Amino acid sequence: MNTPHPSLTDALAQADLLYARHELEPVIAAMGARIDAALGGERAVFLTVMNGALIFAGQLALAIRTDLEFDYVHATRYRGETTGSELHWLRAPAVPLADRVVLLVDDILDEGHTLKEVREDCYKRGAKKVLIASLCTKRHDRLVDGIASDFNGVELPDRFVFGYGMDYYEQGRNLPAIYALKDGNGE
Ligand SMILES: O=P(O)(O)OC[C@H]1O[C@H](OP(=O)(O)OP(=O)(O)O)[C@H](O)[C@@H]1O
Numbered sequence: 001m002n003t004p005h006p007s008l009t010d011a012l013a014q015a016d017l018l019y020a021r022h023e024l025e026p027v028i029a030a031m032g033a034r035i036d037a038a039l040g041g042e043r044a045v046f047l048t049v050m051n052g053a054l055i056f057a058g059q060l061a062l063a064i065r066t067d068l069e070f071d072y073v074h075a076t077r078y079r080g081e082t083t084g085s086e087l088h089w090l091r092a093p094a095v096p097l098a099d100r101v102v103l104l105v106d107d108i109l110d111e112g113h114t115l116k117e118v119r120e121d122c123y124k125r126g127a128k129k130v131l132i133a134s135l136c137t138k139r140h141d142r143l144v145d146g147i148a149s150d151f152n153g154v155e156l157p158d159r160f161v162f163g164y165g166m167d168y169y170e171q172g173r174n175l176p177a178i179y180a181l182k183d184g185n186g187e
C-alpha cells in the first residue's frame, strides 16, 4: 500500500509564493534569446531532465528560434522526497551525442549532483559541448565543485521549493508558480 503523502494543501498554506507564471515567462523568453546567440545557428540536442524540467523545457523550447533535436533523460535524486540521495537513472539519452552540442535543461540547480552527473554522461557519449539551462538556482554554499548553469532564470533562497514542474512529495508539479516552504518545514 502507498504511504500517504503529506498534504499539498497544508504545504501551500505554509508556503510563500516566490515567482508567479507572469514573472517567469519573460525570464524564460529572454533566456531563449541568449541561447540562440550562444548556439550561433548550430542545431543542438535539447536534452530535458525529466520529470521536473517538463514545464520549463516546453516554454524554453518555444523561446528558442534555432531548430533543435529533442531528447530526454530521466534521472532522479530526490525520488519524491525533500532531501536528495544518489542519482537513479531511469532513462538514458537515445539520440547519439557524438560531436553534438547538447543543451541540458533542468528546473533547478540545487547541490548540482544531478546536472554534474548527467553532463559527465553526455561527455562520455562524445558530446563536443554541453550547455546547461536551469529555470532556477538555489543560493547556498553546498554546490558541488565544477558545475554552474550557463543560462539561469531566477535565484532562490535556500528553502525547499515546489511548483512549475517541481514536486512536493510528487504533488504540485503543475502549479503555475514557484512556492517555498517556510524554513524548517519539509526537512
Ligand atoms: O542539484 P541537485 O541537488 O542534484 O537537485 C536538482 C535535481 O533535483 C530535482 O530532481 P528530482 O531528483 O527531484 O527528480 P524529478 O525531476 O523527477 O523531480 C530537479 O529536477 C533536479 O534534477
Ligand SMILES: Nc1nc2[nH]cnc2c(=O)[nH]1
Binding pocket: 078, 108, 110, 111, 159, 160, 161, 162, 166, 167, 168
Ligand atoms: N521539488 C524540489 N526538488 C528539488 N530538487 C533539488 N532541490 C529541490 C527543491 O527545493 N524542490
